[in-house]
Amino acid sequence: MKFSTIFLTSAALIQAQITIRRQDGSSNPIDQVHNACRGIGGSPVNGASVPPGWIIQFFKGWGCSGEPAGFADARKFYTSNNPADFNSVKVIDESKYGQSYYTPGYYNYPGNYNSHYYGYPGY
Numbered sequence: 276m277k278f279s280t281i282f283l284t285s286a287a288l289i290q291a292q293i294t295i296r297r298q299d300g301s302s303n304p305i306d307q308v309h310n311a312c313r314g315i316g317g318s319p320v321n322g323a324s325v326p327p328g329w330i331i332q333f334f335k336g337w338g339c340s341g342e343p344a345g346f347a348d349a350r351k352f353y354t355s356n357n358p359a360d361f362n363s364v365k366v367i368d369e370s371k372y373g374q375s376y377y378t379p380g381y382y383n384y385p386g387n388y389n390s391h392y393y394g395y396p397g398y
Contacts, residue, residue, distance in 0.1 A: 292333060294324040298358075304313060305331070309368040313337035319359035323347035330367040333358075337367045 293305040297318040305313055307329065314337060325331055325347050333345035335356065344361060345354030348369075 277391075293329065295364065296324070297308055305364060305366060308366060309371060311366045313360045313364055313366075314362060315364050317363055319357075320345075321358065322352045325349050328369050330369055332365045332367065333361040334363045335360045337362050338357070339363045340372065344365050 291306050294304060295303045295315055297303075299318040301318060303314075303315065303317075304358040305311075307326070315333075320333065323331055329348070331347045332339070332343040333347070333354065333356075334341055335344045335346040340363075341398045343365075345352070345358065347353070
């Protein structure tokens with residue numbers, strides 16, 4: 276693992292930032308800015324570290340286009356799609372919306388988006 280990856284991941288965790296974890300063992304910090312959209316091409320996503328009160332939405336399309344293909348919050352990683360297909364991510368501050376359609380819990384109710392659940396290792 277590269278020193279820069281270790282350093283950036285450590286800095287993100289200290290600042291309670293959002294970090295995308297990948298299947299190859301690398302990770303990328305994401306700015307914790309409400310409604311920010313970031314490209315996340317590269318190795319398939321394996322999970323995310325998300326501070327409480329924040330949600331991230333994964334999209335197949337670049338520029339957060341189309342419907343969300345997956346979600347992550349402080350506890351879980353939800354997707355009904357192959358994580359290798361994710362190309363962008365949108366950061367959502369839950370405090371601005373409360374329990375809304377942005378939150379993964381909404382999608383677990385009957386009649387809504389029926390997601391698979393991928394628990395983080397250790398949770």
